[in-house]
Amino acid sequence: MxxxxxxxxxxxxxxxxxxxxxxxxxxxxxxxxxxxxxxxxxxxxxxxxxxxxxxxxxxxxxxxxxxxxxxxxxxxxxxxxxxxxxxxxxxxxxxxxxxxxxxxxxxYFEPYSSEQHLNLLGQAQGSGLCQIDDLGSTVQGRDINLLTIGNQAASDLKVWITARQHPGETMAEWFIEGLLSRLLDSQDPTSRTLLDSATFYIVPNMNPDGSALGNLRTNAAGANLNREWGNPSIESSPEVYYVREKMHEIGVDLFLDIHGDEAIPYVFVAGTEGVPSYNARIQGLENEFKKALLAASPDFQTEYGYEVDQFGDANMTLATSYVGHTFECLAYTLEMPFKDNHNLPDVDFGWNGQRSLRLGEAMLSPILAVLPTLR
Missing domain, CATH: 2.60.40.3120 (Immunoglobulin-like)
Known part of the structure; x- marks a missing residue:
C-alpha cells in the first residue's frame, strides 16, 4: 500500500x-x-x-x-x-x-489542475472572441492572465469576474469554465446580446501558486488574497496588485468574485450593504440581479448565507467591498458549497464541478437582466 x-x-x-x-x-x-x-x-x-x-x-x-x-x-x-x-x-x-x-x-473537492487552467485559456483564445493578456507574475513566477471578451468600445459596460482567490475553492474555476463556454458561443442569443454592449474581463484563477501547491486559502507568500485589496503589494500579493491596477485603468460597472464556502450547504451571494457608498440604486440592482438568478438556476437561493453587514461595517480589504465601493458599482461575492447543495441535493455527486459549470452558464442571464441599468 x-x-x-x-x-x-x-x-x-x-x-x-x-x-x-x-x-x-x-x-x-x-x-x-x-x-x-x-x-x-x-x-x-x-x-x-x-x-x-x-x-x-x-x-x-x-x-x-x-x-x-x-x-x-x-x-x-x-x-x-x-x-x-x-x-x-x-x-x-x-x-x-x-x-x-x-x-x-x-x-476535499473535485480538483481543477494547472493543466486544466492552461487548457481553458487555450480553448478560450481559440474561439476567436477572446484576447489573453499577461498582467504580471505571481510570487513563484506563474502567469497572472486576464481574458478580455468583447469589442472593448469606450461605451461598453465593463463586467469583471474573478475566481479562485482561495485556491482550494476549485468550484470557482469550474464555474468560470461554464461561463466561458456560453459566453464564447456565437450561437447563444444571450451571449450575443451581452457582447453587443459589454466587454467582459475575466481572471479564471487569481491564485495559480496556491492552486499548484495544494493550498486551501493563501498564495505562495502566505497571503490571503481576499484580505489584500485595501493595500496589495508586488512582494506578497502581486495577484491582487496587478488585477486591481488593471481595474483602475479600465473601470468597472459590474463585479463578481467567485468562491466556495466550507460550511454552508447552499449557493448564495454576499453584497456590499456595509460599504460607505451603498445606496438605493445599488440595492435595486442587487434585488434585480438576485431575482433573475433565481429564475435562471434552481440551485440558487436567498434564504441562507452570510449575515448582512450594517452600513459602514464592511471589511474594505475584501474584493467585493473594495471594488463595489471604489467604483460605486454592483458587486457580489458568489459562494458555492463544498458539501451537497441542500436546495437541490444529489446523493451520488453532491455539489461538484459540473454543477458549478452549469451555474456559470446560468450566470449570464442575471448579468443580461441588470445590464441596461448598471450605469
Missing part, C-alpha cells in the same frame, strides 16, 4: 499506512500559513480491500464546521469524481470505502 501527493495540488501527511483498516493521516497546512483543510492524495495497492482512512486532526482545520454532513470525493481516473462514505466524529474525519481498482484518488 502506498499514499502519494507528488502531483499538482497534492496535499496530505501520512502518519501510518500499514493496515488497510487503520490508515492514519493529517492535514497539511498551506505552504506559508496556518490554514489547512484541503487534501488530495493517491492511494495505491488497496484494490478490493476495506479501507478506513482517518484524518486525525480534522478538528484543527480552518473550518471544522465544514466537516459536518460532508463527504469526500474520489476518482479512479481524475475525470469522473463521486462522493464516498465519510463521517466526522470525535474531531476526526473518517473515510470508509472499498476501492474497486488498485489506484484511487481522494480529495
Amino acid at each position: 502506498k499514499i502519494s501527493t507528488q502531483f499538482d495540488a497534492g496535499a496530505i501527511t501520512v502518519m501510518a499506512a500499514d493496515n488497510f483498516e487503520n490508515i492514519r493521516l493529517r492535514l497539511r497546512p498551506d505552504n506559508a500559513s496556518e490554514f489547512k483543510q484541503w487534501f488530495y492524495f493517491r492511494l495505491q495497492g488497496a484494490g478490493y480491500e476495506h479501507c478506513i482512512l482517518t484524518i486525525e486532526d480534522a478538528s484543527e482545520a480552518a473550518y471544522p464546521e465544514g466537516w459536518e454532513e460532508y463527504e469526500a470525493v474520489a476518482s479512479y481516473d481524475r475525470v469522473n469524481w463521486f462522493r464516498v462514505p465519510t463521517r466526522y466524529e470525535n474531531g476526526q474525519l473518517i473515510i470508509e470505502y472499498t476501492p474497486l481498482s488498485n489506484s484511487i484518488y481522494f480529495a
Whole structure:
C-alpha cells in the first residue's frame, strides 16, 4: 500500500499506512500559513480491500464546521469524481470505502489542475472572441492572465469576474469554465446580446501558486488574497496588485468574485450593504440581479448565507467591498458549497464541478437582466 501527493495540488501527511483498516493521516497546512483543510492524495495497492482512512486532526482545520454532513470525493481516473462514505466524529474525519481498482484518488473537492487552467485559456483564445493578456507574475513566477471578451468600445459596460482567490475553492474555476463556454458561443442569443454592449474581463484563477501547491486559502507568500485589496503589494500579493491596477485603468460597472464556502450547504451571494457608498440604486440592482438568478438556476437561493453587514461595517480589504465601493458599482461575492447543495441535493455527486459549470452558464442571464441599468 502506498499514499502519494507528488502531483499538482497534492496535499496530505501520512502518519501510518500499514493496515488497510487503520490508515492514519493529517492535514497539511498551506505552504506559508496556518490554514489547512484541503487534501488530495493517491492511494495505491488497496484494490478490493476495506479501507478506513482517518484524518486525525480534522478538528484543527480552518473550518471544522465544514466537516459536518460532508463527504469526500474520489476518482479512479481524475475525470469522473463521486462522493464516498465519510463521517466526522470525535474531531476526526473518517473515510470508509472499498476501492474497486488498485489506484484511487481522494480529495476535499473535485480538483481543477494547472493543466486544466492552461487548457481553458487555450480553448478560450481559440474561439476567436477572446484576447489573453499577461498582467504580471505571481510570487513563484506563474502567469497572472486576464481574458478580455468583447469589442472593448469606450461605451461598453465593463463586467469583471474573478475566481479562485482561495485556491482550494476549485468550484470557482469550474464555474468560470461554464461561463466561458456560453459566453464564447456565437450561437447563444444571450451571449450575443451581452457582447453587443459589454466587454467582459475575466481572471479564471487569481491564485495559480496556491492552486499548484495544494493550498486551501493563501498564495505562495502566505497571503490571503481576499484580505489584500485595501493595500496589495508586488512582494506578497502581486495577484491582487496587478488585477486591481488593471481595474483602475479600465473601470468597472459590474463585479463578481467567485468562491466556495466550507460550511454552508447552499449557493448564495454576499453584497456590499456595509460599504460607505451603498445606496438605493445599488440595492435595486442587487434585488434585480438576485431575482433573475433565481429564475435562471434552481440551485440558487436567498434564504441562507452570510449575515448582512450594517452600513459602514464592511471589511474594505475584501474584493467585493473594495471594488463595489471604489467604483460605486454592483458587486457580489458568489459562494458555492463544498458539501451537497441542500436546495437541490444529489446523493451520488453532491455539489461538484459540473454543477458549478452549469451555474456559470446560468450566470449570464442575471448579468443580461441588470445590464441596461448598471450605469
